[in-house]
Amino acid sequence: MGTKTAAILFTACLLLSACTATKPESAATSNQQDSAASDSSNSAKDQSNVSSPKSSSKQAGSDDHNSAGKTNAQNDKTSESNETGAATSATSATTNNKMYHLDKAYNVIPNQQGTEKKVVLLTFDDGPKEAAMINKIIDVLDKHKAKAIFFVNGYRVKEHPELLKLIHDRGQPIGNHSWDHIVLKNKSEPEVKKQIETVQKAVKDITGQAPVFFRPPHGAGGDVGRKVAKENGLLYMTWSVGSLDWTMKKNQPNKTEALLKNVTEQLHPGSNILMHELPWTAEALDSILTRLEQKGYQFVDPQGIEVPAS
Known part of the structure; x- marks a missing residue:
């Protein structure tokens, strides 16, 4: 009886050891999956924070209008290109350092706040x-x-x-x-x-x-x-x-x-x-x-x- 009991106890210990050894591996796999899901979710969130080309270009067009001070006629010309995502006018105006434009009445108008109006x-x-x-x-x-x-x-x-x-x-x-x-x-x-x-x-x-x-x-x-x-x-x-x-x-x-x-x-x-x-x-x-x-x-x-x- 002593020998059989010892054998049974020994076998039980082996089974218990095997079970506890597999638990961390399973948890690690689960954590990796959760991390991947989290990364995927964060990536999706990051993508959602980046405007689509159309909305981005609309904002660029708005900035271009505010910073470069285009006339309505010039805006009519550039609106189509702005909607496709091109935002070069504001950069060009900044590069060329143009501080003013003319309005429809041919008055000189500042392009940006802080520029001398008088x-x-x-x-x-x-x-x-x-x-x-x-x-x-x-x-x-x-x-x-x-x-x-x-x-x-x-x-x-x-x-x-x-x-x-x-x-x-x-x-x-x-x-x-x-x-x-x-x-x-x-x-x-x-x-x-x-x-x-x-x-x-x-x-x-x-x-x-x-x-x-x-x-x-x-x-x-x-x-x-x-x-x-x-x-x-x-x-x-x-x-x-x-x-x-x-x-x-x-x-x-x-x-x-x-x-x-x-x-x-x-x-x-x-x-x-x-x-x-x-x-x-x-x-x-x-x-x-x-x-x-x-x-x-x-x-x-x-x-x-x-x-x-x-």
Whole structure:
């Protein structure tokens, strides 16, 4: 009996040992499965936190709109690409360091919060005319550390290419004001293309740089003018404040006071001020810019304004 009992006890011990040895292995397997399930669940959660291409691109489009300050027309153009997941416009705007854009009324608008709002854009149309007058205008601009767009006509550039080079060499931006200063809005597309593109070529041939700003003569470019300008990488604009210097006569008294009144009565943050290469405007310019500074305005550098991709 003692031997049998010992054998039975020995066998029972062996069975008990085998059972307890298998339990940890089973638990480890279960833990691994739980861990895998947990990893899978976390991975799914991580994936759910990443927006789909469509929703991500919509957010990018929204950010692009907020940071780059696109106009509605530009947003219409980019909305389709934004919905497919392309988010390059904001990056491009940041890279190019464009601080402003023009709204539908051609006012200068900051792209981001914190950018100076109380600015004006200075522009001069219908040149280049005379070296002495150009130098006088630019001397005043330099005095006030200001830049202005000089919108030139092609026929004047052809007559005096040295005057165009003078403007360029003195560091002022040059804009396209068509070849003949005609009303473009009722012209055919081939004629409008000729009016705009011949100026683009002439300016580039003389200065090495094609204009990026376009102002239609008389402020009337029409849909075709806008289309051709855009195709040539030109920012189309008219103005939001007119100096009315073009209505004045040589023998009219007190032209400086009249110009000051015309500008300041319409003045507002972002004003796009239209002036011309005229003797009385050159004479009054220092007073005008001084008055603007006294009112707390700064002069926006046109190079900081968004333009279409060429």
